[in-house]
Each structure stands twice: as structure tokens, then as C-alpha cells.
Amino acid sequence: TQLLEQSPQFLSIQEGENLTVYCNSSSVFSSLQWYRQEPGEGPVLLVTVVTGGEVKKLKRLTFQFGDARKDSSLHITAAQPGDTGLYLCAGALRAGNMLTFGGGTRLMVKP
Amino acid sequence: NAGVMQNPRHLVRRRGQEARLRCSPMKGHSHVYWYRQLPEEGLKFMVYLQKENIIDESGMPKERFSAEFPKEGPSILRIQQVVRGDSAAYFCASSALGDTQYFGPGTRLTVL
Numbered sequence: 001t002q003l004l005e006q007s008p009q010f011l012s013i014q015e016g017e018n019l020t021v022y023c024n025s026s027s028v029f030s031s032l033q034w035y036r037q038e039p040g041e042g043p044v045l046l047v048t049v050v051t052g053g054e055v056k057k058l059k060r061l062t063f064q065f066g067d068a069r070k071d072s073s074l075h076i077t078a079a080q081p082g083d084t085g086l087y088l089c090a091g092a093l094r095a096g097n098m099l100t101f102g103g104g105t106r107l108m109v110k111p
Numbered sequence: 112n113a114g115v116m117q118n119p120r121h122l123v124r125r126r127g128q129e130a131r132l133r134c135s136p137m138k139g140h141s142h143v144y145w146y147r148q149l150p151e152e153g154l155k156f157m158v159y160l161q162k163e164n165i166i167d168e169s170g171m172p173k174e175r176f177s178a179e180f181p182k183e184g185p186s187i188l189r190i191q192q193v194v195r196g197d198s199a200a201y202f203c204a205s206s207a208l209g210d211t212q213y214f215g216p217g218t219r220l221t222v223l
Contacts, residue, residue, distance in 0.1 A: 033212070096208070100157065
């Protein structure tokens, strides 16, 4: 059983559609990061959330941290083919601790 | 504004050889983390180091693997007597005060 359950695993949508990726746990996290990873590259940081209930926006991407700091979501509005990639959530149980990663969501946006 | 650097990007070793992976953290970062990504699997934590100290090695295999982060120079992940199951992508991440971690491009190890 993974500490961080990420869903869906795969998502294939048309350009212009909206989508939400979920990251859930029974554990409370000190912080949670969202990364995007391209084939053959390392994860690139999108956002860090630390406060329960926090909402952060990055252009068409909206990130939310649950009130209890056990879950998070990533919402993409009007998806574009350039959004195609692997999205990873990762949580730290305590500041400075190792990150525990979710299984990833592989997104494909078709033109 | 250089990010985390790792080298080599690709490394091929025969079974029984040694592999040395290097990681230079971002400027000003003194915390280094190593993660491994096996084919078709997620990233798994291996070890957390600060300068000259291993803070958490709970994810390191008990044998053949070691890591260091000397006072001067990059962090090194060393795998002795590599086996085919060690083939994976190895990522290094760094942080400033133990907060947000920034990842390098990874080293892809192939064991023949």
C-alpha cells in the first residue's frame, strides 16, 4: 500500500478540456510538492503547499492542499498538448524529511 | 543560476563493476537527497545527507551501496559490485534549509 495514492494513473483528454488529479493519504504532511517529469529528465518543481486549505495558482494550473494536510489536488483548465507529461505529487512528513512520492499521473492531451 | 547537476547522465557497467554517481547541489544548498526510479516504478528515497553527515539512510540497501557528501566537492553515490537489478535512474535533489527539494536530471545506470 502506497503512503500517497495518486489518481488517475492515466488520463487521455482532448485539447481544451479540464482535468483534476488527486493525491490522497491517511497521513498528515508537513508540506506537499507537485512535480512534472518529462521522459529522460528529472522531476521539475511546479509548486509547494504547506498550509492546510491553501490554494495556489500557476497560470492554468490550480493546486489545493486539504484542510487536514492529508490530500491535495491539481486542476488544469483548458488543457493544451504542451501539458502532456507525468505529474507527481510528493509529501514530506516533517520539514526536511525525505519525500514520499505518489505513483504518478500520466497525462496525454490530444490536439 | 545553475540548478542541481548530476554526472554522468548515462553510465553503463558490467556486472561486478563499481558505479560512482556524482551530484552537485544548487548554490547555497547544503542538504542532498538521493532517490532511485526503477523501470515502470515511482521514485523511492534512498539517503539524505548534509555536509559530512548522513542524516537518514533508511532507504539504502544494506549492502554494496554507500553515499557521502564531503566538505568540499559533490555528493557521491557509490554502488559496488553492480547487478542487473541496480539498473535504474538515480536522482539527486537538494534543498536550502531542508524544505523544497529541487531535482537534478538524473543518472541512468545500465548494468550489462
